Amino acid sequence: MRPKNLEKEEAIRTIALQIIAEEGLENLTMQKLAKAANISPRTIYIKYDNKEDLLVKLFIEEVLGNYEQAILHDFRFDMGFAEGVKKLWLNGFAYFKNNRHAFALIQYGKSSPLLNKAYQQKNIKQGDFFGPIIRFLEHHASAGTIHNFHHDIQRALLFSPLTDLMSEYFDYQERPEQIITEETLLRCCDAVIKGMTK
Amino acid sequence: MRPKNLEKEEAIRTIALQIIAEEGLENLTMQKLAKAANISPRTIYIKYDNKEDLLVKLFIEEVLGNYEQAILHDFRFDMGFAEGVKKLWLNGFAYFKNNRHAFALIQYGKSSPLLNKAYQQKNIKQGDFFGPIIRFLEHHASAGTIHNFHHDIQRALLFSPLTDLMSEYFDYQERPEQIITEETLLRCCDAVIKGMTK
DNA sequence: TGTAAGTAAATAAACATTTACTTATTTTTG
DNA sequence: CAAAAATAAGTAAATGTTTATTTACTTACA
Numbered sequence: 001m002r003p004k005n006l007e008k009e010e011a012i013r014t015i016a017l018q019i020i021a022e023e024g025l026e027n028l029t030m031q032k033l034a035k036a037a038n039i040s041p042r043t044i045y046i047k048y049d050n051k052e053d054l055l056v057k058l059f060i061e062e063v064l065g066n067y068e069q070a071i072l073h074d075f076r077f078d079m080g081f082a083e084g085v086k087k088l089w090l091n092g093f094a095y096f097k098n099n100r101h102a103f104a105l106i107q108y109g110k111s112s113p114l115l116n117k118a119y120q121q122k123n124i125k126q127g128d129f130f131g132p133i134i135r136f137l138e139h140h141a142s143a144g145t146i147h148n149f150h151h152d153i154q155r156a157l158l159f160s161p162l163t164d165l166m167s168e169y170f171d172y173q174e175r176p177e178q179i180i181t182e183e184t185l186l187r188c189c190d191a192v193i194k195g196m197t198k
Numbered sequence: 199m200r201p202k203n204l205e206k207e208e209a210i211r212t213i214a215l216q217i218i219a220e221e222g223l224e225n226l227t228m229q230k231l232a233k234a235a236n237i238s239p240r241t242i243y244i245k246y247d248n249k250e251d252l253l254v255k256l257f258i259e260e261v262l263g264n265y266e267q268a269i270l271h272d273f274r275f276d277m278g279f280a281e282g283v284k285k286l287w288l289n290g291f292a293y294f295k296n297n298r299h300a301f302a303l304i305q306y307g308k309s310s311p312l313l314n315k316a317y318q319q320k321n322i323k324q325g326d327f328f329g330p331i332i333r334f335l336e337h338h339a340s341a342g343t344i345h346n347f348h349h350d351i352q353r354a355l356l357f358s359p360l361t362d363l364m365s366e367y368f369d370y371q372e373r374p375e376q377i378i379t380e381e382t383l384l385r386c387c388d389a390v391i392k393g394m395t396k
Numbered sequence: 397t398g399t400a401a402g403t404a405a406a407t408a409a410a411c412a413t414t415t416a417c418t419t420a421t422t423t424t425t426g
Numbered sequence: 427c428a429a430a431a432a433t434a435a436g437t438a439a440a441t442g443t444t445t446a447t448t449t450a451c452t453t454a455c456a
Contacts (some may be wrong), residue, residue, distance in 0.1 A: 001398080001399050001400045001401080001403045001454090001455065001456060002399075002400055002402075002453070002454045003400090003401080003454085003455065003456085004400090004401070005401075005402085008401095008402090015319070021309070023311060023386065024309075024310050024311045024312060024314075025223075025224055025309070025310075026223055026224040026310065026429050027443080029445065029446080030445080030446055030447080031444080031446080039402080039403085040402090040403045040404065040405095041403095041404095041446080041447075041448095042401095042402070042403065042448080042449095043402060043403080045446095045447070045448085046401065046402075048399085049266070050446075050447080051446065051447090068417075087366050089453090093258070104309065104436070105306055107309040108309045110305055110308070111222075111302065111305040111306045111308070111309050111310075112223075112224065112309075112366060113220070113222045113224070114222060114223060114224075124428090132422065147385065147389065149382065149385070149386070150377045150379065150382075152366050152370075153366065153377065153378070153382065153386065155365035156277070156359055156362035156363050156365075156366060156386075157359050157386060157389060157390075159362075160359050160361065161354055161355050161358050161359065164354035164357075164358035165351065165354050165357065166310065168350050168351065168354060169353075171318070172350075177396040179348045179350065179351065184347065184348075186352065187345065188347070188351065188354075188355060191345065191355060191393035191394055192355075192393055193393075193394045194392060194393045195389035195390055195391075195393025195394075196389055196393075199420090199422055199423085199432080199433050199434045199435080200419070200420045200421045200433075200434055200435045200436075201420080201421060201422085201434090201435080202422085202434090202435070203436085206435095206436090227410075227411060227412080228411075228412055228413080229410080229411070229412080237436080237437085238436065238437045238438065238439095239412080239413075239414095239438095240413085240414080240415095240435095240436070240438090241435075241436060241437080241439095243412095243413070243414085244434085244435065244436075248412075248413080249412065249413090287400060317448075318450070
């Protein structure tokens with residue numbers, strides 16, 4: 001039996017992400033993807049059932065999976081609050097800086113009903129993505145370090161500024177000067193910590 | 199000369215927003231829109247040059263324009279910081295609660311390159327959307343009430359949690375209980391205020 | 397040599413946009 | 427002051443293109 005060509009599998013994923021980031025999800029077509037990856041359209045269908053399957057797997061396995069790994073690197077749920085939040089923010093910043101295309105698809109996850117549904121189903125099925133973060137928040141809520149909100153609310157307070165600042169980071173990358181440096185990011189992180197702390 | 203039927207213009211806009219919110223931007227087609235609005239496809243082209251023109255005008259004029267108006271209602275740049283931020287958050291919450299479809303398109307504005315480009319051009323062309331908010335932030339930064347960040351950063355710290363909480367609000371609307379009430383929203387708002395204040 | 401991986405080309409459906417025509421008004425003009 | 431001309435608004439159906447997916451064939455390896 002002829003073995004799978006892993007380079008082609010990889011090319012499908014990276015070029016799909018590239019097209020989505022540069023031209024938008026609405027401009028990704030199977031034929032355009034095949035051409036850009038130098039393969040036949042049929043080859044995509046050997047690895048994915050259909051377009052929806054490709055997008056969902058790309059989002060859940062490739063992007064969210066790697067993001068989860070990256071953001072949890074060296075993180076433990078029993079860290080001090082300020083220390084833990086800074087670790088998460090810096091991990092996230094480092095990951096997104098080097099994975100602009102993944103960031104673009106995550107942004108689509110917040111608007112596209114297809115990806116949003118996939119995300120929610122994944123969350124419901126296997127407990128929660130980012131389990132250690134939820135334990136971290138619950139731990140500090142019950143210890144009285146931070147205010148006692150539902151963890152979906154905590155997550156919004158904790159991560160939404162980071163995501164928005166990443167958008168600004170990429171916007172400013174095409175301009176003469178970058179306003180989002182690691183230093184300003186950490187000052188923003190301090191503001192978020194201060195706000196959440198009792 | 200036969201006069202324009204304003205109901206039809208209105209139908210195009212509201213039904214386009216509905217399709218985008220319910221099925222996604224990538225599933226809005228001119229023929230689907232025409233059918234749902236009970237008009238001929240040609241009628242859309244009397245009012246808009248093409249699909250891109252429709253989407254950009256919908257985003258900039260219909261959605262962002264109304265959002266700006268709503269969020270600035272009874273707001274003045276020389277308000278106290280906490281008072282002003284609460285006003286903005288409550289205005290935003292009230293607007294989005296009643297305009298779920300508009301909220302969906304605004305979310306797409308953060309991912310779709312087409313809408314994102316349109317937004318940036320608009321911002322660059324006519325000064326800034328939300329001018330009073332920028333004056334408000336600059337006023338409090340120079341008065342020393344809040345930390346001195348670039349206003350794009352301030353805007354991220356100020357509004358991104360609200361937007362994320364709105365997403366949660368709509369997600370939870372289909373569940374047995376709503377975790378985002380005006381009360382929890384105001385507690386989150388207090389956290390944001392506390393974080394930004396010196 | 398059997399078999400899954402892969403290709404090029406085809407297919408049928410869906411798409412944005414246009415064509416050729418009809419309708420409902422306003423504005424002349426007889 | 428009616429009625430008919432002028433005209434933009436509107437329609438149904440068609441156009442040519444692009445789309446997701448399949449078919450019929452070829453290739454490379456266990």
